[in-house]
Amino acid sequence: MNPEEESLIGAAELFKALSATSRLLILSALAHEPSSVSALTETTKLSQPLVSQHLRLLRGINLVTASRSGRETIYSLTDHHVAHVIQDAITHSQER
Amino acid sequence: MNPEEESLIGAAELFKALSATSRLLILSALAHEPSSVSALTETTKLSQPLVSQHLRLLRGINLVTASRSGRETIYSLTDHHVAHVIQDAITHSQER
DNA sequence: CTGATATATAGGTACATGCTTATATCTTTA
DNA sequence: TAAAGATATAAGCATGTACCTATATATCAG
Numbered sequence: 001m002n003p004e005e006e007s008l009i010g011a012a013e014l015f016k017a018l019s020a021t022s023r024l025l026i027l028s029a030l031a032h033e034p035s036s037v038s039a040l041t042e043t044t045k046l047s048q049p050l051v052s053q054h055l056r057l058l059r060g061i062n063l064v065t066a067s068r069s070g071r072e073t074i075y076s077l078t079d080h081h082v083a084h085v086i087q088d089a090i091t092h093s094q095e096r
Numbered sequence: 097m098n099p100e101e102e103s104l105i106g107a108a109e110l111f112k113a114l115s116a117t118s119r120l121l122i123l124s125a126l127a128h129e130p131s132s133v134s135a136l137t138e139t140t141k142l143s144q145p146l147v148s149q150h151l152r153l154l155r156g157i158n159l160v161t162a163s164r165s166g167r168e169t170i171y172s173l174t175d176h177h178v179a180h181v182i183q184d185a186i187t188h189s190q191e192r
Numbered sequence: 193c194t195g196a197t198a199t200a201t202a203g204g205t206a207c208a209t210g211c212t213t214a215t216a217t218c219t220t221t222a
Numbered sequence: 223t224a225a226a227g228a229t230a231t232a233a234g235c236a237t238g239t240a241c242c243t244a245t246a247t248a249t250c251a252g
Contacts, residue, residue: 008120010189011182016115020210024104024111037229050211052230071219071228081188086107088184092177093106116240133199146241148200167198167249194252201246209238216231222224 014085017061022046023054024086030064031083034076110181113157118142119150120182126160127179130172 018024025044029035037055041048055075058064065078077083114120121140125131133151137144151171154160161174173179 004124005117005121007186007190008124009117011185012115012117012120014185014189015111015120019108019112019115021101021105021108022210024108025101028100028104038227047212048229049213049231053210056230068219073229081184081191085181085184085188088177088181089107089110090103092181093110094103095177118240134197143242144199145201145243149240152200164249169199195250196252197248197250199246199248202244203242204244205240205242207239207241210236212233212235214232214234216229218227218229220225220227222226 013061014082017058017063018082018086018089020054022050023058026051026054026058027063027077027082027086030075030077031080031086034074036069036072036074038072040075109157110178113154113159114178114182114185116150118146119154122147122150122154123159123173123178123182126171126173127176127182130170132165132168132170134168136171 026040029040029043037051040051055064059066062078063082064075067074122136125136125139133144133147136147151160155162158174159178160171163170
């Protein structure tokens with residue numbers, strides 16, 4: 001497989017992770033501030049298991065990072081590059 | 097629904113369109129140069145019906161534009177913003 | 193009109209995905 | 223150690239999606 005196609009596969013994986021509104025809600029919240037699962041459950045109005053499920057996926061591709069603090073688990077964006085990609089997409093879809 | 101959530105829904109739709117490697121192949125080809133369906137079929141090695149199907153979806157959300165020329169239909173990117181979003185995602189997934 | 197070329201659509205299948213409810217695991221406090 | 227709180231996992235369902243093969247539509251040449 002040529003390197004360009006490899007790149008596109010990687011990009012597609014990222015896009016797939018970003019293709020669910022629920023996950024964008026979570027990522028947006030984390031772009032604002034690192035949060036516990038329960039905090040995310042409240043701000044996003046998603047069910048707790050669903051939040052956990054999405055976080056697991058996002059952690060799987062290294063978009064978010066977890067760290068324990070007492071009995072809470074605090075999640076944060078691994079880096080803010082992804083926030084820019086999201087912002088760009090928002091800009092695009094608003095210009096449309 | 098608050099405006100931020102609306103924005104995220106729009107972004108999610110865009111990301112969903114970009115989440116298939118096949119469509120990224122097509123968009124990459126079109127970023128390089130406008131092409132007919134048969135040209136895209138050759139460069140992407142996808143089947144002709146599949147290319148048409150993806151093009152219909154991409155046209156549906158205004159990422160590509162069609163124009164007839166003889167018996168060919170030439171597709172091109174509606175604007176190049178989307179090419180930047182893709183390039184950004186590639187950069188991200190390579191840095192990971 | 194007829195055949196050839198270019199593209200689009202239809203129908204079907206296999207698999208992935210987002211969500212829900214129920215339950216398990218882990219951590220702290222009483 | 224027992225109970226409560228915080229998070230993770232499991233099982234099931236309903237829907238969506240990418241693809242294939244077959245066929246329809248449209249455009250041009252003879």
